[in-house]
Amino acid sequence: MDHNDNHPDKSxxxxxxxxxxxxxxxxxxxSCFIAFLALAVCVYSAYIYFRTKDxxxxxxxxxxxxxxxxxxxxxxxxxxxxxxxxxxxxxxxxEKMGNTDTIIIAVVNPQKKRxxxxxxxxxxxxxxxxxxxxxxxxxxxxxxxxxxxxxxASVSKLVNVPIKYYVLVNMKGIMRLxxxxxxxxxxxxxxxxxxxxxxxxxxxTHMSGGxxxxxxxxxxxxxxxxxxxxxxxxxxxxxIIEKSVSINTLTRIDSVLSSxxxxxxxxxxxxxxxxxxxNYRDSTKNVKNDYLHGHNATIVGxxxxxxxxxxxxxxxxxxxxxxxxxxxxxNNNETYQNSRNKADGFxxxxxxxxxxxxxxxxxxxxxxxxxxx
Numbered sequence: 613m614d615h616n617d618n619h620p621d622k623s624x625x626x627x628x629x630x631x632x633x634x635x636x637x638x639x640x641x642x643s644c645f646i647a648f649l650a651l652a653v654c655v656y657s658a659y660i661y662f663r664t665k666d667x668x669x670x671x672x673x674x675x676x677x678x679x680x681x682x683x684x685x686x687x688x689x690x691x692x693x694x695x696x697x698x699x700x701x702x703x704x705x706x707e708k709m710g711n712t713d714t715i716i717i718a719v720v721n722p723q724k725k726r727x728x729x730x731x732x733x734x735x736x737x738x739x740x741x742x743x744x745x746x747x748x749x750x751x752x753x754x755x756x757x758x759x760x761x762x763x764x765a766s767v768s769k770l771v772n773v774p775i776k777y778y779v780l781v782n783m784k785g786i787m788r789l790x791x792x793x794x795x796x797x798x799x800x801x802x803x804x805x806x807x808x809x810x811x812x813x814x815x816x817t818h819m820s821g822g823x824x825x826x827x828x829x830x831x832x833x834x835x836x837x838x839x840x841x842x843x844x845x846x847x848x849x850x851x852i853i854e855k856s857v858s859i860n861t862l863t864r865i866d867s868v869l870s871s872x873x874x875x876x877x878x879x880x881x882x883x884x885x886x887x888x889x890x891n892y893r894d895s896t897k898n899v900k901n902d903y904l905h906g907h908n909a910t911i912v913g914x915x916x917x918x919x920x921x922x923x924x925x926x927x928x929x930x931x932x933x934x935x936x937x938x939x940x941x942x943n944n945n946e947t948y949q950n951s952r953n954k955a956d957g958f959x960x961x962x963x964x965x966x967x968x969x970x971x972x973x974x975x976x977x978x979x980x981x982x983x984x985x
Contacts, residue, residue: 676760676879678776685884687891690935692719693880694764694778695729695849696755697786711752712763712780713829714845717773719934720888726898728934729849730927731842732767733906735917737968739945739976741765748945748970750916755780760879771904771924772942773931777880785875787821789852795820796851798827801843806830824848838917839903846901853896902930908965909958918968920960921947948974 685691697714715732734752741754742762751770754763760778768775781789790796795818800811807826811817819827828848834840880888904927906917924946929939950958952971959966 670874671876671878672881673760673877673879676764676778677881678879680881680884685887685891687722687887690719690721690723691777692717692773692775692931692935694718694767694775696760696763696778696780697845698755698780698782711750712755713752715751715763715767716846716849717767717771717775717931719931720892720895721934722892722895724898724934725894726900727895728900728902728931729846730931731846731901731903732770733838733842733904733917735838735915736770736904736906737909737911737916737918737946737949738766738770739974741769746972746974746976748911748949750914760877769944770919770946771931772928772940772944773935774937778878779880780877782875783825787825788875789821790819790824791821793852793855796824796848796855798824798847798851800827801840801847802834804830804833806833839905842903843901846903850899850901853899902927907960907963909968910965911968911970915965916968918950918960919946921950922960945974945976 683689695714695716695718696712698712711734713734715734717728717730717732719728719730721727732751734750736751737748738751738754740747740749740757740762742758742765747757749757751766754766760780764775764778767773797816797818799814799816801813802811803813804811806829807822809823809826811827817823828841828845830844831838831841836843878885904917904919905923906919909916909918921942924944925942928942932939949968949970950960953968956969958968
């Protein structure tokens, strides 16, 4: 037999050996790649965690810190947060501590898988709770006068609802946040031009940060005035929430964090925000929009929105029910002033602006329930 007859078998063995080593190298490379990828994910996740924590820690308002009970944000308990939008940092506004154009009571109800955005008109007459002496101003003045503490206390007293937490974002932060989440799509509630932007009613419009800010700020060309603006503000906020929940967090988180850094202030610590983000995602599926319906009034030559006792009671009852609290007859400075002005002839049934007097003999009554005021 010719020795060359064995060469084909030998070649096949060598080929099998080569294939085996090649496959082994591929498997080794693939295993290394997977291990490296897993490591990269772990490192990036850690980076996100600590970058998030660093950003939130920088935004944390320790001065207005409150004790958070164990399990308070476990995804089952209801809670309220005061959302404030400061009119600084955009559209040529340079004030270091401006009025809060946007004041919204947000209540999260996990049982109903929804959250409520209750707007408080910026011109609403309210007692400045925590002032050195009795003082009544427009509610948006509470922040520049006494900071977040006065804003929370004044809004709490106005509607008899406990509010311990707040989030303040200035307009520059809102613009950057919208830009970094890729913009938002909104169907305008009416047609108008503002700040160089054109909006068409019911026409789906993609808005950048500047466009969304212009859309939510216009007031004087809206037939509903400030109430129309409140509707548009809630529309923008709702859309941002929906977009933020649905975006790819890993690819957007760094930009989102950059957008809020330096433009956000809150007394919710990092761990609480983390729990809210993880445990209340289902509560973002539905939203209830509402607002305090006030009446035009003139107080010492300035235009105000005065809330009737009936309206304050309506809003208080709704919010307290959403929070799992019993309905309680509202009794505060505003109801006292309403009673005195009604005796003077002021009528909440009259659609025209009327003179409204502030009686300074109101005696503040401290609330015994909840202890959050």
